[in-house]
Amino acid sequence: MLTVWGSSRRFCDGVNRRDFIRVGALGTGLTLADLMRQRALGAKRAPASKAKAAILIYLPGGPSHMDMYDLKPDAPKEFRGEFNPIATSVPGIQISEHFALQAKMFDKLAVVRSLVSVDEHSDSLVMTGYSEQTNRIQQHPSFGSVMSKIRSGQTDGDSVPPFVSLRGMSKGTEPGFLGVAHRPFSPGGPGLANLKPATANTGLNLDSRRDLLTGFDDLRRDIDASGTLSGIDTFTSRAFDMVTSGVVRNALSLEKEAAAVRERYKGVESFLTARRLVEAGVSCVTLSIGGWDTHSNNFQTLKKQLPQVDRGIANLISDLHERGLSDDVAVVMWGEFGRTPKINSNAGRDHWSPVMSALVAGGGMRMGQAVGSSTARGERPKDRPYKVSNLLATLYNAMGVDPATTFANGNGRPVYILDDRDQIPELVG
């Protein structure tokens, strides 16, 4: 049976923290511990000053760094590829000619060109900071799951799930040892259906049911010293509120947007959904676009995909700026690794983990710059080599989350969010 003691435990680093919690919220995140904490704070709780949010865009397959943000026009022909660089609004920074929209607004963007990754077809590293190989045993949680764990109950947005995945489940969206409570909410699943008012069923009247519920329920709450029993009462009333308020359902229905806006996002609607979700109070949204494993026909594929990505990201970033959200929403776009600088015989590029690029924006980070660089042929970091976890650490800090925070894993050992958690100083405020 369940144990309901919520006392704080100590672990081998001497840090006090709550017991290993694995609550099955599946997308609503709010757990009893959070509720208790919230309650303990009581009325004095300061309104959570615009809690920051993150949008993590994943380019599955490994996008070609040398054809996007790190072009090498001076490299030999078999390296530099078909695309030409164009100037951006930031002097000295050039990006691919297929990124025309971003080029015009590069003061609102930044690129890191010296990231070292691992050779794994998996979103594990860029979403958790640890490779899939490591996570098969260690079960480190996804960025979004950590946000869910930390944010649950802290913000007023309790009627929205803290972590939403617009790309279903993957290794990198798993909550690992944080437990299924912190799985992302995935539109389309039963979690969403449970938010629909059940009035569709003829004659069903939630109010009369609620009256019966109140009338029947007189179990002494003091039999449970942990307070769980009385806590569930709050959940019950909140559940009724969630069903009737419909905040999440609204955020997901793009029809609420003007036709012109929908037109701008045509074909890249998930970027619009992501924007609407963070506006509704979601802490972390992840989405993916395209297929980037271009072992052959790299340039043909990219010619189609790059302008799409360009439109999605440029619209998203300018919308966030227009709404005054640019400092409150951090955006990152990357894949699992870069691609071979040398073009193969099928006009493709293969896996290349020694270096890759990532685009970042907002979140109060320093924009309008290219951080680090790769060698002349785009083979390795030339200076400022960073690990993926350094960029994640920067993002966590931008969210106001200390990546040195620990959670206990299944063996009761406290585990840091990130072991390698130095920030990328160039990006920090």
Next chain:
Amino acid sequence: MKFLLSGCSLFALTILLVPSALAADASRLEIYPSTLNLSGSDACAQILVTRISPDGRREDFTGDARFEASRAGWLRLTGGRVTPLADGTGTIRITAGGLNSEIPVHVSGSSTLHPVSFTHQVIPVLTRFGCNSGGCHGKQSGQNGFRLSLLGFDPELDHATLTKEVRGRRIEVAAPERSLLLLKASGGVAHGGGKKFDSNSDEYRLIRRWIAAGAIGMKDNDPTLKRLEVVPPMRRFTPEARQQMVALAHYSDGRTDDVTRMAQYESNDPEVAAVDAAGVTKAGKRPGEAAIMVRFSGKVEVFRAQVPVSQGTTGTDFVAHNPIDKAVVARWRELGVTPSPRAADSIFIRRMALDLTGTLPTPERVHAFETSKSPDKDAQLADELLSSPEYAYYFAGKWADILRVKRGNQADRAFGTFAFHQWLRDAVASDMPYDRMARRIIAAVGDEERSPTTVWYKDLTTTDQMVDNLSQVFLGTRLQCAQCHHHPYERWTQDDYWNLAAYFGQLGRKNIPMVARGGQQQQNLQRSVYYNKGTGAVLNKRTGKPAVPAPLDGGTTTLLPGEDPRNALVDWMVRKDNPFFARAVANRYWAQFFGRGIVDPIDDMRVTNPPSNPALLDALASELVKTNFSLRQLSRAIVTSSVYRLSSDPVPGNATDRQSFARYYPKRMTAEVLHDAVHQVTGTPPTFAGVPTDRHAPTRAIMLPDESFASYFLDVFGRPQRLSPCECERVSEANLAQVLHLVNSEEIQSKIGRAGGRADLLAKDPRPDAEKITELFLWALGRVPEESKLKLALDHVEKSGKNKKQAYENILWALINIREFSWVR
């Protein structure tokens, strides 16, 4: 008796508490130590002032006492802490609670500088200020290129790091103030961790002196820390009372240091008693016993803080039935706790049925139990439940969770998980002795289908995983910390860890293609075969050399030629005097019924987290050993005890108690149990994707062999994914999505409204509504409704007029959603 303190050291130490006021009928003060002899410039000591009432009650007055030295400019006295300023002999006069006392003090050599010990003086400073903590330089990768061993467990490495790295800039013997170590710590240069201490602090001066003297590291003849001692070792508190502790380090050369200020303190239950950095424990509002850990230089010791119930005790008619009851009663007496009265029959049968079988009792069974006049009806009920197939399923599932019977959606693992689950079910049903069960699992050989217990190894691909799982499941301890460093809360070293790992050094594993059968093509499917290689070793991560198999509490293992080392490991585990094996499972089973272990968390037994009732745990363990490791007998002894029969309703004498089992602590149903209960009550047969449709197929969630049967219901209520050997992986908290699912989901609505389901049938049933509503209550709650509830329900039916089915659905919905339904009380 004299204490000689030198360099904060006590020579010839004997604890002798001398009463200062001799009148037998009056309160008196007790001063510790009774005599102080301070020698050397680093000497210091903590004085304890205790007032003893005529009835023998002891109260700490250290914090309230006034201390006065007989000479001016001779001693610095702060809150009972003595630091000498000059040599000389005199007294300290202590006034507290209207009483006074005096101790003789002798100070010598206060200007003599003794060599500073790197291990016992410098490292403790780094530990105290958190420099070598896991969040800072103590982490695996260090911090900004500077890495110390976690909590200073490896002084040799730390010394090399400090003196040899970064071209020796951390330590400058010729100009100690220019040492990076001091500059960073005292804020002389930018430091990510901020300023830790002042340049005129004792700590700064100590480290500077150590550097100036050559920054000497360890020497072979350095005294070693033999043991840590806490004074007093135990205290019974009055509510809100405080207690100063003194921590003493005893060294191999006979020297004793007062390390009260350098030690680290932590409570295992801050609600019972909390502790601060100065070693002062404060009683909290909950009764019970807390263990206060005191750690210094790799050694841990415990101060026991007993906090009795503050309210007066009330009478009880509790009758102790068995050794379990006796051990629990003894504890209640100590803590002044009053037990709740006996639970009502209807509540008790529901409780026992859910705890033993995960299944609601039928209205008929409840009725039969309530009306039975047999004096043995509790025991009869227990025997009936313990021989039911549901018991076997339910407990097999419990073991399958922590033994990680997990498919991970890989088709070729199903043969193994199904077989292992079946094996566990047979083991529970036939009451296989637990020692044999453990041996069959731990020393398993063969392939996963024909030797199903090998499936335990399926997910354990490295020896450290084997050690972590073995220790957590079978020994009730969490060893993982000791894989990479000395365990911070235990005596276990890295060597202990790897020596235990060495038992797995000869385990061989091969994957072989699965043979096609039943006409089915098995493409690319494999199964694993496990065998004893006869050779092989595990490398000790610390030494880089092969580890030698050795059990946890010392001793060695002699292996016969060709013997599987894992068998030798089990030999040690199942010995009757093994301190872990029987206790671990006894504690696990106790928690199954009472919702909380005697050691809690249940798999975290360690010196610094002792059992809340050691006699109770011993009684259970010896019961187990006596019955030849019969888990059924263990369960039976627990559920037929008078303690288990108590009501969950609190009484004034136990309202805040949560560790002495003076009442039954209610629990929420687990995912599977709740799932099955909803189906039982709504009269709906459950269906699971991927389950065969024949008549042997599982029809209950508690029967599912592994975790790979998709179910939003089970996931949202926290079914574990069997990723870890910890029962804590199962949800321990409520959340919003669970409530949403019960309140407003299509799934629940479809079950409530199913044609031919309970609501439908009852609506059509010609019996009077009152009778039918009563039956619904019996199904859901195991009891008849109160007058008022019955009336509410009847009114509802009446108001609904012709739509009777809807009315019954609404009542059913409400019954599923009230707390009483999903709680075991």
